[in-house]
Amino acid sequence: MVALLFCIKESCLEDISLQRGVVSPDGLTLRAHLDVLGTYYAYMDYEIGESGALTQTEDVFEILQDGYAWRILTTMRELPVTIDGENTMLPEGSRIRITGTDNEGTAYFTEEDTGETGSIVYERGDGDDVWTLYIDGVSEYEYFEMIPYAG
Numbered sequence: 506m507v508a509l510l511f512c513i514k515e516s517c518l519e520d521i522s523l524q525r526g527v528v529s530p531d532g533l534t535l536r537a538h539l540d541v542l543g544t545y546y547a548y549m550d551y552e553i554g555e556s557g558a559l560t561q562t563e564d565v566f567e568i569l570q571d572g573y574a575w576r577i578l579t580t581m582r583e584l585p586v587t588i589d590g591e592n593t594m595l596p597e598g599s600r601i602r603i604t605g606t607d608n609e610g611t612a613y614f615t616e617e618d619t620g621e622t623g624s625i626v627y628e629r630g631d632g633d634d635v636w637t638l639y640i641d642g643v644s645e646y647e648y649f650e651m652i653p654y655a656g
Contacts, residue, residue, distance in 0.1 A: 533559075537566060541606040542625070542638060542645060543578055543652040544568045565605040565613065577602055577617055578649045585641050586614070588623035 532552045539547045547566035551559040578601050583594040595601070600617040612625045627645070630637040636654075638645040645652055 532562070537608075539566060539606060539608050540636065540654060541608065542603050542612050542627070543576065543649070543654060544603050544606070544612075547606060547608070565607055567605050568603050570602070570604065575653050578652065580648055581650055582648060584625070584648055586623045586625050588621055 530553065532550060534548055534550050536546045536548055538545060541547075547568050549566050550562040552562055554560060580595055580597055580599045580601070582597055584599065584601075586593060586595050595616070601614040602617055603612050603614050604622070605613040610627055612627060613622065614625060615622050625640060627638040627640050629635055630639060640648060
């Protein structure tokens with residue numbers, strides 16, 4: 506595994522490593538440590554252009570779906586989300602699994618009991634608070650029973 510500092514869209518991602526998939530003259534898969542709502546690593550495929558520059562092949566980083574129950578987030582209060590293009594609230598006690606993120610303020614999820622899919626808009630804190638995400642101005646720790654970050 507090779508650790509890299511990788512910059513895209515005028516922002517740098519740290520803790521990047523070559524991971525799963527094939528590394529070829531045409532492309533590669535990179536694994537990034539993103540820490541979005543309890544996730545750790547996410548995957549993105551990149552193409553290698555004629556100039557040698559890497560470009561993302563998708564807009565969303567894929568979160569590994571390993572089936573571990575500890576990755577399920579259970580809401581402690583109503584959670585503002587978007588499902589089928591409509592803004593709505595998931596009720597307290599909803600169980601979601603994060604499936605992807607654009608790493609720019611949107612996380613994608615599947616509701617474990619109903620199979621519904623949707624998105625959550627978040628903002629990162631700043632300064633000493635850069636590791637906390639906020640949803641509608643409320644800390645992620647106030648929305649979920651447990652967020653499985655290392656710490």
